[in-house]
Amino acid sequence: MTQMLDRRTMERREIRLAGSGGQGLILGARILFEAFAIEGRRASQSQSYEPTSRGGFCHSDVVVSEDLSDFPLVTGLDALIALDQVGYDRSIGLIKPDALVVVDERLAVRDVGRLHRLPLAARAVATGHARIANMVALGAFVTLSGLCHPVSLEEAIRRETPERFADLNLAAARVGYTLGETVAV
Amino acid sequence: MLDAAPSRSFDPKDYLRLQYMPHFMCPGCGHGIALHALLAAVHDCGIAKDDLAVVCGIGCSGRVGGYIDANTFHTTHGRPLAFATGLKLARPDLTVVVVTGDGDCLAIGGNHLIHAARRNLDLTCLMLNNEVYGMTGGQASPTTAATRFTSTTQSGAIEPTFDACALAAAAGASFVGREVTRQAPALKTLIARALRHPGFSFVEVMSDCTEIYGRKNDLGEAPEMILSQKADMRPDSHRDATDQPFRPHALPTGVFVERDLPEYGARLRAHAAAIRKEAGR
Amino acid sequence: MSARLTALHGNHACALASIAAGCRFFAGYPITPSSEIAEHMSHELPRIGGTFVQMEDELASIAAVVGASLGGLRAMTATSGPGFSLMQENIGYAAMTEVPCVIIDVMRGGPSTGMPTRPAQGDIMQARFGSHGDRPVIALAPASVQEIYTETIRAFDLAERLRTPVTVLYDQVIAQLLESVAVPPPEAVHVSERKWANGAGPAYQPYAAGEDGVPAMARPGDGHRAHTTGLTHSESGFPTQSPPVVDRMMRRLLGKIDVNQALIEKYETLMADDADVLIVAYGITARAARRAVTVLRAEGVKAGLFRPITLWPFPEAPLRRLAGPARAVLVPEMNAGQLVLEIQRLVGRDPPVHPLGRIDGEPIAPDEIVTAVKELAVHA
Known part of the structure; x- marks a missing residue:
């Protein structure tokens, strides 16, 4: 049984999606933010604010805290989702010792935190498109962290993605649940 | 409102803040003639004083507005067209006249002139061109002719000048004209046409600064300067070799541009109405 | 109706709050990291009968804002450090002529072009002393997206009530941050009505004020035909250099802030x-x-x-x-x-x-x- 983060706790939680521009990291964080909001949790979502849409290191962070005036930027990550090597390399120094780390299986990583190397990109391609790796990762993250309910995630995906992509994104998230459950057992 | 017949004959006293007379302009300054022509044109157009807003910048021209019994705004150097843009967009019901000078309009405010001309908002801009910064003591302006002596060109000006009308026309102004203060009736008629024109109207008024500019350049007293205006306005081919030109370059007068272009304020409001209609509001 | 929670970026919250506060005129010039405010205003204002205009520079933007406010509208602009520098002269003009307006300055790294996409808090002394001479100054510094919403509304209230420009200072981080905001229902938003010279007779003095230090403003077309000038003026609105009059006018202008300190102060x-x-x-x-x-x-x-x-x-x-x-x-x-x-x-x-x-x-x-x-x- 994987160690679950209690989503009812009022404690501050810091989550980062890291990778390169164009991987849908900001949309991913926005969906996560929305999923928390659906559950009545207050959060702040920030991102690297640079012209990164055509590649280069990019990150998007979600800080969950019930204190509305809490520091909204990351100080020590409770969870890191890294889609590629640059995202991992540039963010791994920020994790707390027991952080949940979800990365693509192709990454060269050291054994840190609660590390899960998953075929995020491969499953995304098999599901329909490489660009939905972010949704696969979110699905896996939700299962592994227990920070929010899959129902909330799915509702957030419906709210935040264009209608014509909603089904594909939902399918990707569900692939992610399965990946998460497989390694969690 | 604009085309209403004047109810009585024109008396400048009806349009002036007489409590602030005598005015501060120097004897012989052409700005008073320009002010008189503006008031006569306002009268001819039947514009009520309550509906008239006069926006000025800084300099001798900037002080003209304060004598007019209307809604008057003495703003900052170079910016009257930008202030007027906000005022006119907020209050399309007002007739907004900008009174500016060659330094105010062409140097520090040049950017606002070209963009006001491009937008074609319904403003009437009178640029009083006396070829010098009078208020600050006679420094060279963008219209100071080459060889002229000013307090910052003590051995003669060397920079080329702006042709303000050509500039306004090139920038897209839908009405452009020029007149000299010597031709006061023609000046009034030109300003009235500009006031009636729906869109950005630019009128260059060839004024003269006798005290600071004329004296320094041996251009004579006010009467000589004013009388020489007309001679200098003749095209080059008609000029007499014996002329002692006040302005070395021939400047044509009259209306140069009068075109029917969409007025910005109306366009903006129609655009907004279309958006609201589409949004079902 | 109670407040509803809405996820908003800081600059978006600023734009929505401005509209909720009755802002109906925006003039601006694009500059990182404040441009989203202009973008949202350009989208929203035409839909509610307001006016958005993109001007040729920041000098023109603040001038147009003051012009629109002189015409009677609640008006604003938004910028960042370099543009805020350019606006200083006409912010002083608005203070001197007592024209309400709101200026949003999203602070980025400076000096000069600095770091357009990085946060800083380097404009706070400019907000205080950036325009020449002594002038009344109000500057608000929200710390969250929620507070950008509430303080932007308060900026309009203070500007209109005290007839003075109000600056809202926040930085790039909050500007781009996404947070849940309790958006109050329209009826819960209060912005004071500017003191207008309604029905004042011939004795009306455009710059004569009562105990609150705030004179009643003549609206063009209302028949007062007032004069507005950045020159030091008497109660009449016309220029003066008479030392006792200048002293009296300047003390009243600056004292407007002291008299209303309790209203303005927030911590x-x-x-x-x-x-x-x-x-x-x-x-x-x-x-x-x-x-x-x-x-x-x-x-x-x-x-x-x-x-x-x-x-x-x-x-x-x-x-x-x-x-x-x-x-x-x-x-x-x-x-x-x-x-x-x-x-x-x-x-x-x-x-x-x-x-x-x-x-x-x-x-x-x-x-x-x-x-x-x-x-x-x-x-x-």
Whole structure:
């Protein structure tokens, strides 16, 4: 049984999606933010604010805290989702010792935190498109962290993605649940 | 409102803040003639004083507005067209006249002139061109002719000048004209046409600064300067070799541009109405 | 109807709050990291009968805003440091002619072009002293997206009520941050109506004021045919250089802020009453300080926070009261030491006031403040 983060706790939680521009990291964080909001949790979502849409290191962070005036930027990550090597390399120094780390299986990583190397990109391609790796990762993250309910995630995906992509994104998230459950057992 | 017949004959006293007379302009300054022509044109157009807003910048021209019994705004150097843009967009019901000078309009405010001309908002801009910064003591302006002596060109000006009308026309102004203060009736008629024109109207008024500019350049007293205006306005081919030109370059007068272009304020409001209609509001 | 929670970025919240506050005119010029405000206003204003105009530069933007306000509309602009510099002259004009307007300055790294996409807090002294001469100044410094919403509305209220420009200062981090905002229902938003010279007779004096120091404004077309000038003027609105009149007018103009201090002043404290080390911080830095106080208290260090929400005029009396018993005061800010000068002026030498500046384009992190406070707690 994987160690679950209690989503009812009022404690501050810091989550980062890291990778390169164009991987849908900001949309991913926005969906996560929305999923928390659906559950009545207050959060702040920030991102690297640079012209990164055509590649280069990019990150998007979600800080969950019930204190509305809490520091909204990351100080020590409770969870890191890294889609590629640059995202991992540039963010791994920020994790707390027991952080949940979800990365693509192709990454060269050291054994840190609660590390899960998953075929995020491969499953995304098999599901329909490489660009939905972010949704696969979110699905896996939700299962592994227990920070929010899959129902909330799915509702957030419906709210935040264009209608014509909603089904594909939902399918990707569900692939992610399965990946998460497989390694969690 | 604009085309209403004047109810009585024109008396400048009806349009002036007489409590602030005598005015501060120097004897012989052409700005008073320009002010008189503006008031006569306002009268001819039947514009009520309550509906008239006069926006000025800084300099001798900037002080003209304060004598007019209307809604008057003495703003900052170079910016009257930008202030007027906000005022006119907020209050399309007002007739907004900008009174500016060659330094105010062409140097520090040049950017606002070209963009006001491009937008074609319904403003009437009178640029009083006396070829010098009078208020600050006679420094060279963008219209100071080459060889002229000013307090910052003590051995003669060397920079080329702006042709303000050509500039306004090139920038897209839908009405452009020029007149000299010597031709006061023609000046009034030109300003009235500009006031009636729906869109950005630019009128260059060839004024003269006798005290600071004329004296320094041996251009004579006010009467000589004013009388020489007309001679200098003749095209080059008609000029007499014996002329002692006040302005070395021939400047044509009259209306140069009068075109029917969409007025910005109306366009903006129609655009907004279309958006609201589409949004079902 | 109660407030509904909406996820908003800081700049979006600013635009929506402006519209809720009755802003119907926006003139601006694109500049990072404030452009989203203009973008949202350009979308929203035409839909509600307002006017958006993109001007040729920031000089023209603030001029058009003042022009629209003179015409009677609630008006605003938004910019960042370089544009804020360009606006200073006409902000002074608005203060001198007592024309309400709101200026949003989203602070980025400076000086000059600096770091357009990085946060800073380097414009706070410019907000105070940026325009030449002495003038009344109000500047607000929200620390969250929620507060951008509420303080933008308050900026309009203060501007209209006191007939003066009001600046809202926040930084790139909050501008781009996404947070849940409790958006109040329209009926819960209150913005004072400008004092108009309605029905005033021939004795009307455009710059004569009562005890609140605020004169009634003539609206063009209402028949007053007033004169507005940036020259020093008498109650008549016309220029004067008579020393006693100038003195009287300037004291009334500047005194408008003092008379209404209670209305303008706003601040927040966290465990400041018994603090050994009092942190004075604003904007995003105050949120790092808040986290630091929580961490420090958990470790037994008596730290407290004083957070000015109204930056200018500074809430002097409450700060003096709270700083007095402390052993040290720490002023973290994303500049080379600006507000710390004001705090040193207010507190004097006892207790000592220490700066903690950061000028590398990174926000100050909570643990930097924790370290600095511990240092002071040991040595104080």
